[in-house]
Amino acid sequence: MAVVSSPKLQARRERSRPVQERATAKRSRRRTEQLVVNAILLVITLVFLVPLAWLLLASVNGTADLRVRMPDPVTFDNFHRVLNSDITYRPILNGLILCGGATALCVVCAVLAAYPLSRYESRYKRPFLLTILFTTGLPITAVMVPVYAMYVQVNLIDTMYGTILFLGSSALPFAIWLTKNFMDGVPLVLEEAAWTDGASSLQTLRRVVLPLMWPGLTVVTIFTFLSMWGNFFVPFFLLLSPDQLPASVSILNFFSSRGTVDYGQLAAFSLLYSAPVVVLYAVMSKVLGGSSALGGALKG
Amino acid sequence: MTATYGPGAGTVPRPPGTLSTTARTRRTLVRGLPVVPSVVLMLLFLAGPIAYCVYYAFTDMRLTGASTTHFVGFDNFTKAFGDSNFRNAVMLTLMFTVLSSIIGQNVLGLFLAALMRSASRPVRSAVSTVVVISWVLPEVVAAYLLYAFFRREGELNAILHVLHLPQQNWLFTLPIVAVSLANVWRGTAFSMLVYSAALQEIPAEITEAAEVDGAGRWKRLWHITLPMIRRSIGTNLMLNTLQTLSVFGLIFVMTRGGPGNRSETLPLYMYEQAFQDSLIGYGTAVALMLLMVGALFSVLYLRLLRTEV
Structure with missing residues (x-):
């Protein structure tokens, strides 16, 4: 978007560059930091989620084993049996x-x-x-x-x-x-x-x-x-x-x-x-x- | 009776001499009456067994033929220290506690709590929901879920296969590591909650001031955050350790202490000796040692809380 902005705006931006640049740099650093943190947390969440996912998926799976997989066939048979x-x-x-x-x-x-x-x-x-x-x-x-x-x-x-x-x-x-x-x-x-x-x-x-x-x-x-x-x-x-x-x-x-x-x-x-x-x-x-x-x- | 239940009598200091000694004793007794049911229950079912524990530990009591119980002095203890299985159990208990509680739950809990502060809101609630659910599930269910995860045909090996990493039969080759990781999965939420609460109490100005002064991330963590939450760290370590010392169901369901005795921590060793081999006296001696280690940690915990009681 910034590429197509008018020359006038470009000039103004040039003038206030030091202050603005520092602010945007800080903001973008914050944003990258949040991205990295979110990514790390999501990976940990996924690891914690694996055993829980097995519990949910296996309970409605007609052919459940120890793997986390999509139920085939989806059935409430397990519940009926227990x-x-x-x-x-x-x-x-x-x-x-x-x-x-x-x-x-x-x-x-x-x-x-x-x-x-x-x-x-x-x-x-x-x-x-x-x-x-x-x-x-x-x-x-x-x-x-x-x-x-x-x-x-x-x-x-x-x-x-x-x-x-x-x-x-x-x-x-x-x-x-x-x-x-x-x-x-x-x-x-x-x-x-x-x-x-x-x-x-x-x-x-x-x-x-x-x-x-x-x-x-x-x-x-x-x-x-x-x-x-x-x-x-x-x-x-x-x-x-x-x-x-x-x-x-x-x-x-x-x-x-x-x-x-x-x-x-x-x-x-x-x-x-x-x-x-x-x-x-x-x-x-x-x-x-x-x-x-x-x-x-x-x-x- | 009105004197006994005077308004706020406990909080307003009464001028000395208003009550005679007998009246004051009677007042204490009447006021203490509601505590009696609890005291009786705790004496019968907690103090009683502990006293029994001390007594049995010095006898050769067995499950079969209780009439032949003799006092044997310190025999059970000398036997324990001479038994390589007992020493093995002590080592495994230490490994289990250090790996899962002191390193695993504690560090991961602090790490999660710290990261959650700068995460976006949906990620934050996703993490805490999943981690807390792992914590509130009943012990036996957690044990089965992780048994399924670590089995040779389980999901861990499937993931390692996708990542082209070496696979193995975790419950057979590294049973103590598997049960320790299982305990991390199950127990991290507690540390996470304790540390989240502690980090919230650090005033933002202090961290900001340090940031302005140019302190980097690690410096801030080492010189500001950790010293400010050191009380919570102490409390958390103590509670985690006490909890981990008594873990029984998780290991029992996942490995039964095996293969052989390679994941047989003290509670499982005690169970095996007392019930499988019906050596109640010897099993109780082991229990007494476990109890004493627990008591030691408990006293340390009290000292940490000293000012708060």
Whole structure:
């Protein structure tokens, strides 16, 4: 375009050349920089995308193998095959009972514990919080062998409620920590009013504090549920009967019980099992206002 | 009761002597009541097993015939350090942690977070969506996806074939590298989110001032960006390491610790000893060592956060 511009314009451009040139040089450098950055990021995204693409494509492929390829033929057969009580419904239901029960237990206890920790001063508070934070760092995998031995002795092994109790308790330290941080953000003024009106502290918690911190409570609940839904080793160690296993463990059957692995069905099942996670995560980051806010919150 | 639940009693300092010692103790007890369910659960199901762990580690407990459990002192530990399989597991755990968490997730996460700042908006949201989805998928699903990716007939070799690069059976020749890369795929999002938040907090004026003073890209990164986010780096490294130390499902599904024991990190070694060979006592001793390493990192993490509690 610049080539066909009029001589007059050309002359003016010549005069202001140094300033303009520097500005355009800077602008074009910015633009090339952005291009390069975009290109690098897109390549990394593609690498990250390959396994996800396999999941999506293989699930609707009638002849799926380990390659990422266009479905041939496109079919929902894989889904039809896995959507029955043995493969999908029962494990998903078991997962819901297990994770739902443990989440409820954990969140109720965490809210109760967070209230005094957030509202009162006490000399036990700091050591307690430090212990809680310390516990969040411990590798729970390491405790599983003694938990197993303990559960065998007290007859809790292979029971749903036993597993719920352990799942809920092991998630408690982090849930208390997170809930307390969210509760700290609720101003005291309204509670003081409720107190003067003679409300007890549990009433205040239920009527004043919880309604004000529902976004935080949603995040704690979803986060706790998600970490349990994806948890493999706790049910793997503590549950033995096949009809009690949640989806995170029953998925192993795709390999052991049949000689050849049907990758299409494996992909379809994985998709069904993962779908709630992606949805709940989207809800959670919406509540928090962007995913980077989640990073900040999780950091503590 | 009104004295017990006085408005804002915790935040407004009360003049000393308004309450007698017994009244104050009672007040602390009543206020602490809601903490009790959590404390009971954590004592029973977390502190209990840890105490058990310490006890079992010094016994020869087995899964079969629990009545013959004896106290054996430090036998399990001497046995472990004399066992080449245990030393192998320690080395592999170190490799796995350094490769996947300290180098992989941490550096890639920072790199992505830094680049995303100067990327265009659609690219930025594409990157974060894809990386975050890899992170939120359940562990077992992630493990199967990467198993498919690294298999001999998998997509990685197909890509290498197109690029005319040498192919190999990754899960057989380099199993620990394959599971480490799998952990990078799965865990980078966390570092990316932490660093994105940290980079946003650096005031733009500081970077601009350095740019005007003629500091190049690398100088700015080294002298300004990194020192300003060093707390986040510390926190992130610590959390990543703790998380990576306890990875079990990912490796179990991808390689079962094999071939042989060439990807058998400590959690898998512990599992094999305790359940396959039913040596609960010995497996617990390994667990205790793992727990102690975790505790050490956890204390370091607390010191980093010290001012924030």
